[in-house]
Amino acid sequence: MQSFEQFFSLVNTAIHNVKLPNVPANLYEPIAYTMALGGKRLRPILTLMTCQAFRGNIHEAMNAALALEFFHNSTLVHDDVIDHADLRRGKPTVHRKWGEETAVLCGDTMFAIAARLMAKVGPEHLPATMNVFIDTSTRVFEGQQMDLDFKFLTDVETDEYMAMARLKTADLLGAACRLGAIIAGASPANEQAIYNAGVNMGLAFQLQDDLLDVWGDPEVFGKETGGDIMNNNKTFLLISAIRLADDITKTELRRWLNDPYALREQKVPAVTAIYERLGLKQLTVNKIEQYNAEAVKLVKSTGMNPDDADRFISLIHSLTSRNA
């Protein structure tokens, strides 16, 4: 049985061994660069962990696992173009290093590479896994568009926010688990339970991301904190603040949101202070714990071996006690 660290190292070796063409160098170098930037490798690890927990052969799940990691990274490359981001994991983004044109093509090609890896899944599981892959990728794009749309809306409900987070982030973690279950030949009930566990994990993960952007350690986080505040991003925190603030605080908050010339060193601490005054850190932590508890319950409901369940449970908790 593999430990978490062994899964991580297996995935990294497999990513390193994916053979990319040499030409055009300006297309494949940024892809190799992106895949070598590292990261938690959460999605492929979830696929392998689930496959093992349901007594499947993890080597049969590797192509699906890699497909998700290439797909996830393709969305990051395009996302950085959309957000005009300069840094990703502390290094220059693809569009900063190679230009926006190449970044668009690079993301497209990584999506195609992901589909090629998914198409290598054994024939008995192939139609099912390919459909999960295609449905999930579509949901990610829908979630990203909803997120874009939120920027132009004054009021977003927390329910709408959670629906967006489910599409943009959580469903992919659910799909990572589901693919491992399908390849292991798990029962439909267990496939559904572990998918739901992944989704709950993903919702907690997204909320933790919102927290880190405000209270994270920039050294560990790999980017400056306060980005969401500066961009008026409709995070769970901002949406909750608008909903919960009294009239005086709401006026203060709106003033910061409507001032395009606000200085970072003034706006970020001021909005953070409002969040703190409204108790939003604790509110969000409570919500994270609810999603985590649900994920743990779902993992246990599958009746998997206690050692495997424990590994899932410690992963669930580590994701939301992370600093980056």
Added chain:
Amino acid sequence: MQSFEQFFSLVNTAIHNVKLPNVPANLYEPIAYTMALGGKRLRPILTLMTCQAFRGNIHEAMNAALALEFFHNSTLVHDDVIDHADLRRGKPTVHRKWGEETAVLCGDTMFAIAARLMAKVGPEHLPATMNVFIDTSTRVFEGQQMDLDFKFLTDVETDEYMAMARLKTADLLGAACRLGAIIAGASPANEQAIYNAGVNMGLAFQLQDDLLDVWGDPEVFGKETGGDIMNNNKTFLLISAIRLADDITKTELRRWLNDPYALREQKVPAVTAIYERLGLKQLTVNKIEQYNAEAVKLVKSTGMNPDDADRFISLIHSLTSRNA
């Protein structure tokens, strides 16, 4: 047996009937808009024509045909972002109408829709057709990157140009034919021959595109002519001009290429005059005719029914006598 016009109308009806979700509206409206902009529907028609010529059931080939049309349009949406183009088929481009962020996501989603359509191909043909789809899409991106790279090179050989055109444009037409052949259950030899016919057709098509940008009728072409000249795009014409010009003409040409302030109304006629002086229109037309002749020979080599062969042959000739 279907006529060319019937194929066109079948494809348009099928595109219209592809059910897109309603939300997020800002994601699916630009997709519906793009697919309704029209166009020749060349790729899906080639798939259906090939399927019929090899005695397959064209309804079984429809999902593959639609997949190619969605994929092709996804590349156009991203291409317009890359080229900062304002117009496509005489209408505002997606990124002009909905913003660059949405245009990136819209192209990504159309690629996923294409993959979903391709995944609906009957199970006996599915691994083969999906692999053709993935390989072909990757080649298109490689060709687009080569094309980008050419902008920064002073000297590009015509061979390199044709290799780029094959990846970016011609291989997709070859794949359109190949998919129809696979679904019809054609012999491997015929599958290869019709693929090669499609590639030759595509090379002629790309050269015709280069000609139209200089000598096309803007009314019919749907965009202003001279765009390639203004952007110093390394078209077959420019590459041939650099290769064939005497020293005086080469100096004149380099002066236009190196003058970032050149006015359109001066640069376009001046460079066009150089092309005409060098006989490049005729040279290109001759090359187009060679590719067409090869395509016709390949079509005939399959031994398909003469009526079907005639339809291919008239399509081949119509593509390079087109004005748009």
